[in-house]
Amino acid sequence: MKKLLLLTILSLFLISSCNSTIEKAQKKDTFVADNYTKKEVDIAMRDGVKLHTTIYTPKDNSKKHPILMQRTPYSSAPYGEGKMKTKIGPNVHLMKELNIVVYQDVRGRWMSEGVYDNMRAYLPNKTAKQSDEVSDTYDTIDWLVKNVENNNGNVGTWGISYPGHYATISTIDAHPALKAASPQACIGDFFFDDFHHNGAFMLSYFRAISLFGTYKDTPTDSAWYSFPKMDSQDQYQFFLDKGPLKNLNEYFQYDKLDVANTEKDKNRIDDFFWKEITEHPNYDSVWQSKGIIKHLDKVPSTVATMIVGGEFDAEDLYGPLETYKAIEKHGKENYNTLVFGPWDHGKWARSTVENYVGNYYFGDSISLKFQSDIETKFFNHFLKGNGDKNSGLPEAYVFDSGKKEWKSYDVWPPKNTVKENWFLSANQELTSDKKSTEKINFISDIKHPVPYSEDIKTVFTPRKYMTDDQRFAARRPDVLVFETEVLTENFTLAGDILAKLKVATTGSAADWIVKVIDVHPADSEENNQKLQDHLKMSNYHLMVRSEVLRGRFRNSFEHPEPFIPNKKTDVNIKLQDVFHTFKKGHKVQIQVQSTWFPLIDLNPQTYVDNIYKADEKDFKTQTHSVFTDSCIEFSVLK
Known part of the structure; x- marks a missing residue:
């Protein structure tokens, strides 16, 4: 009898609590x-x-x-x-x-x-x-x-x-x-935000194109656009299999987007935003005006x-x-x-x-x-x-x-910041002084580009990768790694970062990606409930900032130019502001690579006037080089 009474009281309490919660939610x-x-x-x-x-x-x-x-x-x-x-x-x-x-x-x-x-x-x-x-x-x-x-x-x-x-x-x-x-x-x-970064097309956003480019000229309270459907949950393999960007044109025809249209010209592009992107690969008057x-x-x-x-x-x-x-x-x-x-x-x-x-x-x-x-x-x-x-x-x-x-x-960046150059030295070192001028080579295999994430998924617009653990990339042969010794005192960056690379390529075109990474101590135990099961904070490689520059735009976003094969060339990449302290016991790491897939589209690595119209034959594996008189200019808070 006592048990029954207790169960009844408990049930009434739960019902009362539930009703109270519902009432609060309804009131809100x-x-x-x-x-x-x-x-x-x-x-x-x-x-x-x-x-x-x-x-x-x-x-x-x-x-x-x-x-x-x-x-x-x-x-x-x-x-x-x-x-x-x-x-x-x-x-x-x-x-x-x-x-x-x-x-x-x-x-x-x-x-x-x-x-x-x-x-x-x-x-x-x-x-x-x-x-x-x-x-x-x-x-x-x-x-x-x-x-x-x-x-x-x-x-x-x-x-x-x-x-x-x-x-x-x-x-x-x-x-x-x-x-x-x-x-x-x-x-x-839009040449530097969202759909492009320094001229490189953000391929991972391709499904969002129709949201902005499907034509409409009458008011409606219902969606008039439809999103392209991917027949895969593996976006890396999906885009790799699709090949050149022009093969994506079919996704931006109205008949492919379930929008009524009687014409069946497979080369026609009906989405005006996709057409704008593909017809204007450079920072011309169209982008400048916007x-x-x-x-x-x-x-x-x-x-x-x-x-x-x-x-x-x-x-x-x-x-x-x-x-x-x-x-x-x-x-x-x-x-x-x-x-x-x-x-x-x-x-x-x-x-x-x-x-x-x-x-x-x-x-x-x-x-x-x-x-x-x-x-x-x-x-x-x-x-x-x-x-x-x-x-x-x-x-x-x-x-x-x-x-x-x-x-x-009182001002941003803070007044008490100074510019410091840190050099990409041999033996994977990031040092405050230039030790030598050597050439470090890596092969950029067009069939095996560096992924931007180790997750197997498709996403509408990627976000999580901005703080992803970069160990998966650091362990690839086509990603160059440079890092400091373990820091003996805090090192705070406050402001923008400029990567001043000295590079060469056997081809006539290449993209360059630079990532700034906070390597956590091996004995770190600050794990959290949202950390993916296969990860630990021990030695976590936190990406603090990253950016890409399409190499053809190294001197001008309006007037692209090819690389001269095997010629040492300056490529400067501005990375947006950070405010981050690399704490004592951590390390500062720089990663340099040439593909970042499918966050950005694949560069053919041979120069073509318009990458959106490149053919399969234009895509070639090349050997790239980074010279050790390259440096990263940090804004350091003193």
């Missing part, structure tokens, strides 16, 4: 519906095109509220009366503080009119009826402050990734009502900016760093700050407590702290407060990914 999920009204409007731009805009207005009309706006190519759904998002705004704090929150489908996407242009070019000298994303943003803000009730006249913009690009756009020739903008993981230039970094001299001092980026963001690392630096360079009077944390793409907007990137653990509540103490404070100060430059926030709030701690600086 209905916060927006309980506290906001939603209105969908189509706002006419100066050229007559109407952009679909969703406005969430607080039911509390006892005071005026600022407007927080995100413009996006990824849909402002859910569409329709009574259908509401369960989370709005940059974070839960700003949502619960009852700001007016606006989402807009950009021109040509989803429910907006017009035709979409990927990274639509900015027109500095527009006529009265000409439009671009700058004018679309201006016209939208103008309508909002004049037509949305109970707004206080102050507008802030934010967005992550592509929406981050539109947040950057909002700052150029900005509307007077725009007081604060936070471009986050913002695309700066890049936004060079226009950031037009950000007025009336707009405060907070640029946010992830130190291990595989998609958009170039964009936020170059955006911050460009505004800093041109806007001496601007309030411009940088937040640079231990995140992959957009992870700072998530609510998870434990902060992992792939196998690597950086700490707890890192994203939550950013949302509450940095992001919310920034928007409140400039949209609700007096908006002066005394925001209480640092100029640069950056995370030391080696020590796993935040630091604040």
Whole structure:
């Protein structure tokens, strides 16, 4: 009887706890519906095109509220009366503080009119009826402050990734009502972000092409694009078997994407983004016109900016760093700050407590702290407060990914950094002095390229590899390894890295990849629950930073040129900023290789004018050489 009574009490307790949890979840999920009204409007731009805009207005009309706006190519759904998002705004704090929150489908996407242009070019000298994303943003803000009730006249913009690009756009020739903008993981230039890195095509992103390149000219609330299907779970073998890039053209014809089309020309490319990529292999006027970094001299001092980026963001690392630096360079009077944390793409907007990137653990509540103490404070100060430059926030709030701690600086990179050259010496040594000039050879076998990950999988966009253990690569004969002795004191890098390689090849073309790696001590026992089963932190080779340069672009991204076979040649590769302490007992390692597959496409290793049109016969195995007067220029914090 006692047992039955105990079981009954326990059951009632569990049911009560479960109901309480459900009630809390339901309460959380209905916060927006309980506290906001939603209105969908189509706002006419100066050229007559109407952009679909969703406005969430607080039911509390006892005071005026600022407007927080995100413009996006990824849909402002859910569409329709009574259908509401369960989370709005940059974070839960700003949502619960009852700001007016606006989402807009950009021109040509989803429910907006017009035709979409990927990274639509900015027109500095527009006529009265000409439009671009700058004018679309201006016209939208103008309508909002004049037509949305109970707004206080102050507008802030934010967005992550592509929406981050539109947040950057909002700052150029900005509307007077725009007081604060936070471009986050913002695309700066598609020749250096996302789909290309220094001219090398990011093959691992090929399935995302149709998301941006499938034509549409009428509003729709349903997806009009379809993703190519891979008949394999092994992406390395899939792309290796496909061969030259031109063999992927079939995946970008409408009939192959389950889109109705009566034509059956197998050589036709219907996807306009894929066509743009394949027809413009160099940094020509098409790509140059779309890049936004060079226009950031037009950000007025009336707009405060907070640029946010992830130190291990595989998609958009170039964009936020170059955006911050460009505004800093041109806007001496601007309030411009940088937040640079231990995140992959957009992870700072998530609510998870434990902060992992792939196998690597950086700490707890890192994203939550950013949302509450940095992001919310920034928007409140400039949209609700007096908006002066005394925001209480640092100029640069950056995370030391080696020590796993935040630091604040008055300028980025910090003032007390010096440039140091470390040489790629013989016997796999990385030394602070040049010991000799020798040649180290390796064979770059076109049939057995170096994988970027040892995982057997297919991914839509790769992220985990940014902190992957690089032991699998270090043990290949076509990867050159150089490392220091065990460090006797901490060694902190703060800023960009420049690999100054001296190389040669038996061919006329080659890619060059440089990786900076933190080799952990053999006696390390700091394993974590997300570490893959086959790994240990003992001797873990943490990739701190990596980058590729398509060798043809070593002197100019606009005007490529072949290598002269067997001639010693300078190849300089800029690796984006890091803030990382190699701790005492660790080692600094550099890896140099020529393939990174299928993260980037295969270089034929014989020069052709357009790699996207190369034939099978153009691909040849070559012998590459790295000379020991090559060095890595570090920005070292003293």
